[in-house]
Amino acid sequence: xxxxxxxxxxxxxxxxxxxxxxxxxxxxxxxxxxxxxxxxxxxxxxxxxxxxxxxxxxxxxxxxxxxxxxxxxxxxxxxxxxxxxxxxxxxxxxxxxxxxxxxxxxxxxxxxxxxxxxxxxxxxxxxxxxxxxxxxxxxxxxxxxxxxxxxxxxxxxxxxxxxxxxxxxxxxxxxxxxxxxxxxxxxxxxxxxxxxxxxxxxxxxxxxxxxxxxxxxxxxxxxxxxxxxxxxxxxxxxxxxxxxxxxxxxxxxxxxxxxxxxxxxxxxxxxxxxxxxxxxxxxxxxxxxxxxxxxxxxxxxxxxxxxxxxxxxxxxxxxxxxxxxxxxxxxxxxxxxxxxxxxxxxxxxxxxxxxxxxxxxxxxxxxxxxxxxxxxxxxxxx
Numbered sequence: 512x513x514x515x516x517x518x519x520x521x522x523x524x525x526x527x528x529x530x531x532x533x534x535x536x537x538x539x540x541x542x543x544x545x546x547x548x549x550x551x552x553x554x555x556x557x558x559x560x561x562x563x564x565x566x567x568x569x570x571x572x573x574x575x576x577x578x579x580x581x582x583x584x585x586x587x588x589x590x591x592x593x594x595x596x597x598x599x600x601x602x603x604x605x606x607x608x609x610x611x612x613x614x615x616x617x618x619x620x621x622x623x624x625x626x627x628x629x630x631x632x633x634x635x636x637x638x639x640x641x642x643x644x645x646x647x648x649x650x651x652x653x654x655x656x657x658x659x660x661x662x663x664x665x666x667x668x669x670x671x672x673x674x675x676x677x678x679x680x681x682x683x684x685x686x687x688x689x690x691x692x693x694x695x696x697x698x699x700x701x702x703x704x705x706x707x708x709x710x711x712x713x714x715x716x717x718x719x720x721x722x723x724x725x726x727x728x729x730x731x732x733x734x735x736x737x738x739x740x741x742x743x744x745x746x747x748x749x750x751x752x753x754x755x756x757x758x759x760x761x762x763x764x765x766x767x768x769x770x771x772x773x774x775x776x777x778x779x780x781x782x783x784x785x786x787x788x789x790x791x792x793x794x795x796x797x798x799x800x801x802x803x804x805x806x807x808x809x810x811x812x813x814x815x816x817x818x819x820x821x822x823x824x825x826x827x828x829x830x831x832x833x834x835x836x837x838x839x840x841x842x843x844x845x846x847x848x849x850x851x852x853x854x855x856x857x858x859x860x861x862x863x864x865x866x867x868x869x870x871x872x873x874x875x876x877x878x879x880x881x882x883x884x885x886x887x888x889x890x891x892x893x
Contacts, residue, residue, distance in 0.1 A: 517552050521560035523635050524850055529569070529580065540570055540578040549848055612864050615663040615671040616647045617656065625803060625830040625849050626674070629698060632853020633672060643861070650676055660684040670694035670860050675702070694863040698856045700744050701875075708863065708874035710856045712847035714745050718752020720882040721799045721827045721845055726760055729891035730797030730825060734789070736773040736809060738802035746771070749801050749829070768795070773805055777812070791816060796891045797825045803832035806842065810887075821889035841886040848878050
């Protein structure tokens with residue numbers, strides 16, 4: 512049976528971006544070095560992937576200029592290559608007579624591209640892996656997450672890829688899986704006391720990147736707006752990175768400038784006036800927003816109050832808040848490389864189920880994010 516190579520994964524990712532209009536004819540493809548960093552592969556692997564696309568007349572490559580989507584390429588002819596696994600051809604029937612594995616994928620939501628890209632990464636890893644079947648479910652909140660895990664554990668699911676709901680206290684069902692030695696991999700979360708396989712972004716480093724960029728632009732008073740409580744895993748570490756960067760620059764850290772549950776407070780009759788006053792205060796010229804739904808809501812909030820971004824306030828988001836229907840994402844954002852996160856989670860799960868974890872060497876993967884600078888950040892007004 513044909514294996515899905517790293518080169519093919521890179522090609523599928525680029526084809527997905529074309530199919531979903533993140534890339535369009537004439538756009539420049541990331542450089543070989545950028546792709547090597549994103550996928551943590553060799554130059555030979557990246558070059559093989561790009562040359563394969565060139566041979567299909569999908570991209571053109573120019574010495575010292577880079578690779579570009581062919582202007583004559585018809586994007587409408589592309590399927591979304593990682594949306595579903597193909598039907599098993601008759602020639603593979605004997606091979607697929609071996610044990611088949613059913614893997615549960617539980618995501619909090621699909622409100623933003625972050626979750627969608629993780630699912631794409633997972634499904635792309637298992638593309639052409641005919642012995643593995645994905646069952647995708649969405650939990651929404653912690654109580655329903657417990658129900659979904661319990662339901663899957665009572666079915667024929669062989670393992671679970673879990674993106675836990677962002678809460679201060681993790682679900683007891685996760686501990687139950689650990690105690691019962693049920694195969695599971697955590698995505699985007701590292702839970703205290705749960706020594707399990709996981710794939711996460713380096714949240715501390717991401718917070719440092721965001722704070723460093725705003726400081727370099729001359730912003731001295733920065734608000735950190737969080738979509739969840741400060742004790743939740745990702746928020747806690749992103750705030751820690753922000754504080755580390757201010758400390759490194761010998762800048763004062765004001766706890767009052769860190770606002771948890773920003774959207775709930777804006778919806779609260781008791782707290783809305785105080786929070787709006789702080790958000791509209793011209794003193795605060797920079798904002799770091801720790802999740803993309805909150806970033807989009809705050810962007811709309813400022814538009815309604817005739818506050819210009821980035822002329823009046825610079826805003827950095829995590830992930831990309833803009834859906835694929837737009838041809839360009841205006842946000843400066845911390846890119847957590849969620850597609851690679853999903854693919855690596857799939858790899859960990861496969862090794863767990865095939866008892867090959869020892870050959871992997873490390874079942875806890877931390878991916879370094881990078882900062883993508885777009886149109887929502889600018890130098891602070893003097």
